Amino acid sequence: MRRSNLPAELNRFVGRAAEQAALTALLGTSRLVTVVGVGGVGKTRLALRAAAGAQKRYGDGVGLADLATLRDPDLVAHAVAEALGLTDHTPRPPREALVEHLAERRMLLVLDGFEHLVESCAPLVRELLAHAPGLAVLATGRRPLRVAGEAVFPLAPMDEADAVALLAERAAEAGAPVLQGGAGGPDGPDAIPGRGPSEVPDAVGELCRRLDGIPLALELAAGRLPLLSPEQVLHRLDDRFRLLADGERGALPRHRTLRTAIGWSHELCTPGERLLWARLSVFAGPFDLEAVEYVCGGRELPPERILDLLGGLLAQSLVSREDTPAGPAYRMLGTVASYGAEWLAALGDTERMRRRHRDWYMGLATWCELEWFSPRQAEVAARTDVALPHLRAALELCLELPEDAHLAQHLAGTLWFAWAGCGRLAEGRYWLDRALALDSGHQEARLKALWVLGYVAVLQGDGTAAVAALHECGERAGSSGNALAEAYATHRMGCLALLTDDPVRAEELIGRALASYRELGELNSNVLMGQVEVAMARAFRGDLEGAVVLCREVREICEERGELWTRAYALYVLAYAAWTRDAYGEARELLTECVSVNHVFHDLVGLVLAIELLALVTVGEGDPAEAAVFQGAAVPVWDAVGVRLFGSRSFGGPGELCEARAREALGATAYEEAFREGRGLSLDAVVERALAGRRDPAGGGAAAPRPFRTGRSAGVPGTRKPAGSPTGKGGEAAG
Numbered sequence: 142m143r144r145s146n147l148p149a150e151l152n153r154f155v156g157r158a159a160e161q162a163a164l165t166a167l168l169g170t171s172r173l174v175t176v177v178g179v180g181g182v183g184k185t186r187l188a189l190r191a192a193a194g195a196q197k198r199y200g201d202g203v204g205l206a207d208l209a210t211l212r213d214p215d216l217v218a219h220a221v222a223e224a225l226g227l228t229d230h231t232p233r234p235p236r237e238a239l240v241e242h243l244a245e246r247r248m249l250l251v252l253d254g255f256e257h258l259v260e261s262c263a264p265l266v267r268e269l270l271a272h273a274p275g276l277a278v279l280a281t282g283r284r285p286l287r288v289a290g291e292a293v294f295p296l297a298p299m300d301e302a303d304a305v306a307l308l309a310e311r312a313a314e315a316g317a318p319v320l321q322g323g324a325g326g327p328d329g330p331d332a333i334p335g336r337g338p339s340e341v342p343d344a345v346g347e348l349c350r351r352l353d354g355i356p357l358a359l360e361l362a363a364g365r366l367p368l369l370s371p372e373q374v375l376h377r378l379d380d381r382f383r384l385l386a387d388g389e390r391g392a393l394p395r396h397r398t399l400r401t402a403i404g405w406s407h408e409l410c411t412p413g414e415r416l417l418w419a420r421l422s423v424f425a426g427p428f429d430l431e432a433v434e435y436v437c438g439g440r441e442l443p444p445e446r447i448l449d450l451l452g453g454l455l456a457q458s459l460v461s462r463e464d465t466p467a468g469p470a471y472r473m474l475g476t477v478a479s480y481g482a483e484w485l486a487a488l489g490d491t492e493r494m495r496r497r498h499r500d501w502y503m504g505l506a507t508w509c510e511l512e513w514f515s516p517r518q519a520e521v522a523a524r525t526d527v528a529l530p531h532l533r534a535a536l537e538l539c540l541e542l543p544e545d546a547h548l549a550q551h552l553a554g555t556l557w558f559a560w561a562g563c564g565r566l567a568e569g570r571y572w573l574d575r576a577l578a579l580d581s582g583h584q585e586a587r588l589k590a591l592w593v594l595g596y597v598a599v600l601q602g603d604g605t606a607a608v609a610a611l612h613e614c615g616e617r618a619g620s621s622g623n624a625l626a627e628a629y630a631t632h633r634m635g636c637l638a639l640l641t642d643d644p645v646r647a648e649e650l651i652g653r654a655l656a657s658y659r660e661l662g663e664l665n666s667n668v669l670m671g672q673v674e675v676a677m678a679r680a681f682r683g684d685l686e687g688a689v690v691l692c693r694e695v696r697e698i699c700e701e702r703g704e705l706w707t708r709a710y711a712l713y714v715l716a717y718a719a720w721t722r723d724a725y726g727e728a729r730e731l732l733t734e735c736v737s738v739n740h741v742f743h744d745l746v747g748l749v750l751a752i753e754l755l756a757l758v759t760v761g762e763g764d765p766a767e768a769a770v771f772q773g774a775a776v777p778v779w780d781a782v783g784v785r786l787f788g789s790r791s792f793g794g795p796g797e798l799c800e801a802r803a804r805e806a807l808g809a810t811a812y813e814e815a816f817r818e819g820r821g822l823s824l825d826a827v828v829e830r831a832l833a834g835r836r837d838p839a840g841g842g843a844a845a846p847r848p849f850r851t852g853r854s855a856g857v858p859g860t861r862k863p864a865g866s867p868t869g870k871g872g873e874a875a876g
Contacts, residue, residue: 145203146224147193147251151463154190155310156303157183164191164294168249168277169198171292172270175280178296180476181357181399184281185253187296192251192279199277201248201823209254209475210426210530213537214261219568221250221265223529226824228564228745228781232603235567236265238781240272247275254475256282263288298354305349307356311363315456318366344371351378357476358402364457365409378405403480406457416442417450418459418473419488422481423498426530427463427470432505436497466523499535502528503548506535506555513558514665516703522742525559532556536572540579547583549576554589558666560597562706564743569597577610588618588626595633599640600746607637628657632671642790644678651675669695669707676714681791689718709738709747713754717795720758728758729834736831740824748828749778750792755831757799765806766815768799773819774827 164187167174176184192203206224208217218235227242243250250269255262263286266278270290280286285293299307348371352358362374369377378401407415420437421428433451438444451471454460460471473481485491505528509521525532532552539549553572560569573594581587591614598607611630618627635650651671658668676691692711699708716731735751738744756771775796804812822830 145193145196146205146226147189147203148205148463150190151461152314153310154186155307156299157187157190160187160296161191161194164188165194167292167294168195168279171290172276173266173278173280173286173288173291174294175282175285175291176294176296177282177285179355179399180283180479181355181474182296182298183356184296186356188251188253188279188281192249195249199247199249201246201275203249203251205251205253207253208258208262211258212425212534214258215571216533216568217258217261218265219571221252222567223565225250228743230564230566230601230745230781232567232570232598232601232606236268238567239265239269241780243269243273243276245275246273249277249279252278252280254282255280255286256284259284259286262286299349299356299359300354301346301349304352304354304359305345308345308349308359308363308366311360311458312366315364315458316367317363344375348375348378351375352402355399355402357474358399360458361402361406364459365406367456377409378402399476400480403477406459407480407484410457410459411450411453413442413446413450414453415484417447418454418477418481419485419490420481420494421454421460421473422478422485423491423494424473424478424531425534427465427472427527428531429468429470432501432531433471435501436494465527467520467527470527495534495538498531499538499548502531502535503552503555506532506552510555510558513562513706514702514704518703518705519741521558522563525556525563529559532559536576540575543579546576546579547581547586549579550581550583550586550590552576554586554593557593557596560593561600562666562742562744564745566597566601570594570601573597584617584621585623585626588614588621588623591617592626592629592633595630596636599633599637602640604637604641607633611637624657625661625663628654628661628663629667631657632667635671636674639674639678640792644681644791648675648678648682651678666704666707669698669704670710673707673710673714676711680714680717685718685721688714705738706742706744706747709735709744709751713747713751716751716754716758720754720761723761725758725762729755729762732758733832733834736828740828745778745781749775752778752827752831753796753799756803757795760799760802760806765803766811769803769807769812769815770819770822771827771831772796772799772803773816774822774830776820778824778827 164174164176168191176188178184189205192205196203204221204225206221208220211217211220218239222235222239222242225239225242227238231238252262252266259282262280266280266286267288269276270278270288285291298304348362349359352362362378365374407418410418417433417437420442421433423436424432430448430451434444434447438447442450451460455462455471459477460473462469462471464470482491485494505524509525512518512521536549536552539545539552549572553569553576556569556572559565560573573590577587577590577594591610595607595611595614598604598610611634615627615630615634618624618630631650632654635647635652635654638644638650639647651674655668655671655675658664658671672691672695676688676695679685679691680688692714695711696708696715699705699711712731712735716728716735719725719728719731732751732755736748736755739748739751752771752775756768756775759765759771760768800812803815807815819827
């Protein structure tokens with residue numbers, strides 16, 4: 142089970158032994174430690190190293206929240222919650238969910254790059270530390286948080302020995318000759334020709350001194366050593382220092398040093414590399430090659446040249462490569478990106494590039510919405526996760542510009558699958574509320590945002606907001622003749638009826654929506670989910686045979702299309718029907734698939750329903766203690782979802798029956814003990830336990846679950862995702 146989200150080190154950590162030991166010791170005595178220092182001094186790398194070394198102290202693990210890419214201060218709590226894997230479906234502020242989640246946990250939270258968000262970050266840290274006695278916070282920034290109890294750890298540049306070691310290591314990685322006289326001594330095969338054994342170390346030492354031992358400056362210099370000797374690097378840096386000595390008198394010396402090193406690297410780039418560097422500064426997080434080709438390409442930078450230019454920046458340590466769940470990606474360090482942003486502004490091209498960036502990620506969102514109903518559904522979830530910083534930036538830009546309000550509404554609506562299908566209801570509600578507060582003048586975009594807001598509010602248990610949004614959507618759609626938006630509004634009103642114990646009305650409303658979908662030729666995950674919801678309504682009314690027929694049809698279509706998310710809900714209903722026949726093995730197999738899929742997509746609603754039904758199956762199999770564990774494990778998940786079982790007696794039926802049977806079999810004391818055990822399990826531990834199969838109370842081995850099927854493969858035309866602002870009817874047909 143994964144206990145941290147710390148990234149793996151991509152190259153060897155060099156030096157800083159004393160600083161690492163001191164920082165680790167300080168973490169043992171202070172609950173809030175802030176590593177401060179100039180840009181590029183290595184705050185993040187040292188903090189991550191110390192956090193990794195201290196993991197054993199924290200029983201609930203270590204969580205890293207990268208705040209450097211965040212621009213909206215209102216999203217700090219959302220970003221921290223996401224970093225901790227906290228999926229909160231309630232309409233309450235995410236800060237409240239964080240306080241509740243951390244209250245009884247012993248863990249280390251790493252906040253990286255907070256300085257531009259200090260006004261919103263400091264109060265959050267203060268509140269979390271006050272309410273979570275087992276929490277420790279390790280923060281990195283260019284200034285302290287100024288929170289009571291904060292221990293500030295000033296990080297100085299490297300001493301000369303460490304600086305030389307770092308320069309030599311990174312130069313070797315870049316393919317430069319060995320700096321210390323070469324492999325095998327001064328006359329070895331990698332020695333620098335024409336130099337004695339002392340000349341290179343002298344030049345290297347002087348280079349490290351001139352760069353003030355700042356790791357980023359050293360790594361930038363190392364990227365040039367395959368082409369230039371240390372003396373040549375020194376000479377060029379000296380020229381640069383003299384050039385800037387008078388122009389930056391107000392800057393701190395080490396800040397001048399870093400800007401000098403970055404500026405010198407900038408001057409040594411080709412014109413194409415400099416232009417690409419400037420344009421890459423609009424990216425808010427990791428980016429892939431296709432995005433760069435679209436956003437940064439143009440007449441001056443033909444897309445066919447982008448790969449070579451990006452490779453040049455990579456070779457010079459100006460861009461780094463990383464592996465993400467969506468595949469290989471690139472990232473530009475914040476300090477380097479800031480320098481590029483200044484050049485982009487000087488070129489007068491910032492707004493145009495921000496719009497191109499926005500257009501690409503709107504295109505990506507549109508592609509993801511379409512591909513959600515396909516064998517690529519898991520890939521879509523991964524791509525959306527990696528692209529989230531960029532999608533936030535796109536939404537922010539749309540909200541900044543009054544003329545683009547309709548794009549904000551469209552994008553917030555298009556991302557319904559990310560909000561409802563991937564466990565981001567709280568953030569989705571934030572963007573939808575902001576977008577709908579604007580008068581866009583575009584009916585189609587507003588209608589889509591309204592029904593998506595209604596859907597999100599239904600799942601959050603906020604019936605008042607749901608009815609308001611869906612009523613407005615239905616009224617506007619009816620008056621404008623938008624039959625599809627009207628069908629979605631009707632569908633979600635039926636959803637609300639289902640969750641409030643009115644299955645007759647639910648079946649009537651959703652059935653009416655399904656008829657409209659068929660007439661309009663609409664088929665996607667939403668439509669199939671409507672069929673599952675009708676099946677649930679029938680099951681609650683006692684028509685299990687009718688429910689099974691509907692869900693078998695949904696399962697067949699989903700397997701044909703490679704759809705997993707809706708299919709998991711259909712399997713839940715089929716598992717319930719199997720339980721009623723005492724077919725416990727069949728029910729467990731179906732629920733194992735449900736748990737697996739819902740966990741992959743972070744869908745807590747589907748996950749907790751499956752866990753509660755699995756508990757009922759488990760007690761039927763003769764293991765009431767394990768059933769009580771699952772029941773206890775469901776409680777904190779429901780706390781994150783919101784109102785327990787949505788306040789529904791129908792959805793609460795399996796849990797009530799399971800508790801009665803398990804208590805009768807175990808007795809009150811043993812039941813409560815097993816229940817408490819389950820309540821103390823982490824979500825990952827619960828899922829692992831569920832997927833392990835039924836434990837044999839007599840000591841037998843566990844049955845291995847069958848992995849979920851992904852359906853037959855379907856051909857996907859082309860490899861390039863669409864880009865550009867979408868047009869047309871607002872996209873309700875996609876999904």
